[in-house]
Amino acid sequence: METEVGGGLNRDLFGKNFKWGVSTAAYQIEGSHDKDGKGSSIWDTYTERKNKILNGHHGRIACDFYMRHQEDLALVKKLNIPNFRFSTSWSRILPEGTGTVNQKGIDFYNRIIDTCLENGTDPWLTLYHWDLPLALEKKGGWTNRDVISWFAEFTEICAKHFGDRVKHWMVMNEPMVFTGAGYFLGVHAPGRTGAKNFIPAVHHTVLSISEGGRILKDMLPAAEVGTTFSCSYIEPYTKRPKDVNAANRIDTLLNRMFIEPILGLGYPEKDLPFLKKIGRYMHPGDEDKMVFDFDFIGVQNYTREIVRNSFITPYVQASLVKARNRNVPYTSMGWEVFPESIYEMIRKFNAYKNIKKIYITENGAAFTDHLVDGAVDDVDRTNYIKDNLKQVLRARNEGLSAEGYFVWTLTDNFEWSEGYHPRFGLVHVDFETQQRTIKLSGHWYSGFLGGANDQAAPDLNCENSTLISSIASKS
Ligand code: BGC
Numbered sequence: 001m002e003t004e005v006g007g008g009l010n011r012d013l014f015g016k017n018f019k020w021g022v023s024t025a026a027y028q029i030e031g032s033h034d035k036d037g038k039g040s041s042i043w044d045t046y047t048e049r050k051n052k053i054l055n056g057h058h059g060r061i062a063c064d065f066y067m068r069h070q071e072d073l074a075l076v077k078k079l080n081i082p083n084f085r086f087s088t089s090w091s092r093i094l095p096e097g098t099g100t101v102n103q104k105g106i107d108f109y110n111r112i113i114d115t116c117l118e119n120g121t122d123p124w125l126t127l128y129h130w131d132l133p134l135a136l137e138k139k140g141g142w143t144n145r146d147v148i149s150w151f152a153e154f155t156e157i158c159a160k161h162f163g164d165r166v167k168h169w170m171v172m173n174e175p176m177v178f179t180g181a182g183y184f185l186g187v188h189a190p191g192r193t194g195a196k197n198f199i200p201a202v203h204h205t206v207l208s209i210s211e212g213g214r215i216l217k218d219m220l221p222a223a224e225v226g227t228t229f230s231c232s233y234i235e236p237y238t239k240r241p242k243d244v245n246a247a248n249r250i251d252t253l254l255n256r257m258f259i260e261p262i263l264g265l266g267y268p269e270k271d272l273p274f275l276k277k278i279g280r281y282m283h284p285g286d287e288d289k290m291v292f293d294f295d296f297i298g299v300q301n302y303t304r305e306i307v308r309n310s311f312i313t314p315y316v317q318a319s320l321v322k323a324r325n326r327n328v329p330y331t332s333m334g335w336e337v338f339p340e341s342i343y344e345m346i347r348k349f350n351a352y353k354n355i356k357k358i359y360i361t362e363n364g365a366a367f368t369d370h371l372v373d374g375a376v377d378d379v380d381r382t383n384y385i386k387d388n389l390k391q392v393l394r395a396r397n398e399g400l401s402a403e404g405y406f407v408w409t410l411t412d413n414f415e416w417s418e419g420y421h422p423r424f425g426l427v428h429v430d431f432e433t434q435q436r437t438i439k440l441s442g443h444w445y446s447g448f449l450g451g452a453n454d455q456a457a458p459d460l461n462c463e464n465s466t467l468i469s470s471i472a473s474k475s
Helices: 042-046 065-078 103-119 147-162 175-184 195-219 241-255 273-281 338-349 378-396 438-454 467-475
Strands: 019-021 083-087 122-128 169-171 226-236 295-307 318-321 356-365 403-408 427-431 435-438
Touching: 019 122, 019 356, 065 103, 065 435, 065 438, 083 403, 103 147, 103 338, 122 147, 147 195, 169 195, 175 195, 175 226, 175 241, 195 226, 195 273, 226 241, 226 338, 226 356, 241 295, 241 318, 295 338, 338 356, 338 378, 356 378, 378 403, 435 438
Parallel strands: 019 083, 019 403, 083 122, 122 169, 169 226, 226 295, 295 356, 356 403
Antiparallel strands: 295 318, 427 435
């Protein structure tokens, strides 16, 4: 079958062992927020607060994945996607955060894992994708040092119940985003603000990530254990030293602050002096406890940021120059479309000599979609994925580690404070009816993945397959 699409892009060029996948997260898709003994999480209550989420949206139903996971995992199979990344909801498994285990929560994740395996899909499990049990937030959440032992308990339970079948683990998703947005800016759950919350949350998160890594590796020595980081390629607005220094501070905050202590390099406080405040929360021995040698690092990149000096911004004295003010293409998140960013981030993470392996565990884009006659011709998203893949290939051809690529995301879903407005899915969801429609991007990814496997031509069974082949051949 013809697999040549996107100007010479071909699955074979990435090699036989390259991991292709799709990523999801519990709160964004599951719904059933209080079903079968699930406890509340910080996102359940944050979304009830006034004016926190665009249009007052919430995840109480979301994509109804709790009830429809069979159908959605069948879609993963149908799309020829060999690896499915999902996260566990801590409060579904431990309704109070610690203590009594909710067997129905364990059963649910067992069903996901077993269905994946029956379908020939490899399950990749992220322990924590931002939905802390409310009971723990009431005790201080990530600002309370006890969170390290709470998280350790949760990690052990997941390793014990799922470790016989799950071979790829990620401890956490994007710690910078949930601590920055949730504990500094207050625009994500739990809605706390200021350095007094952010600084301890950062340190306890670092310690929990490395502790989680140690527990998984001790209990499951054969598993591949990693953790993921968000990152953006940072460039200064001008060559003026003030802007260059501002860009360096933002790069330190967004791209270095979490990975470096875990790699044994300590917090990068020379480049961002306000991190010295972490010292107040350091206990003897923490320098060593922060370090863990992960089997892989998940790099998650969507865009680049342009940074200028700003006297009025506390702590970092820098501000971001929005894409819409720069006359560049951008997505419905307002993020610049700049595929070279992913190449630059692969290079940056490869430069750390003690990172063993890198997977791109998230990359994708939100654009306005139009469902017309049962089809969504999301050419922009399809091109975004192709162009980013070309940059991943460029990095690989230079001998850099980038051993897998996971599209964010399978179905349109709850996009945190933006509600359901931005659509990132390969599959369109009508949130009134829960009807799924594979978008052009989904068909493209499916064809791309199906062909190089030497499998039969994918069963697109689709309304617009002619359109897809014509676009594929033109690009
Ligand atoms: C997160 C996802 C999110 C996506 C798009 C990543 O930062 O892991 O939860 O939906 O980006 O914003």
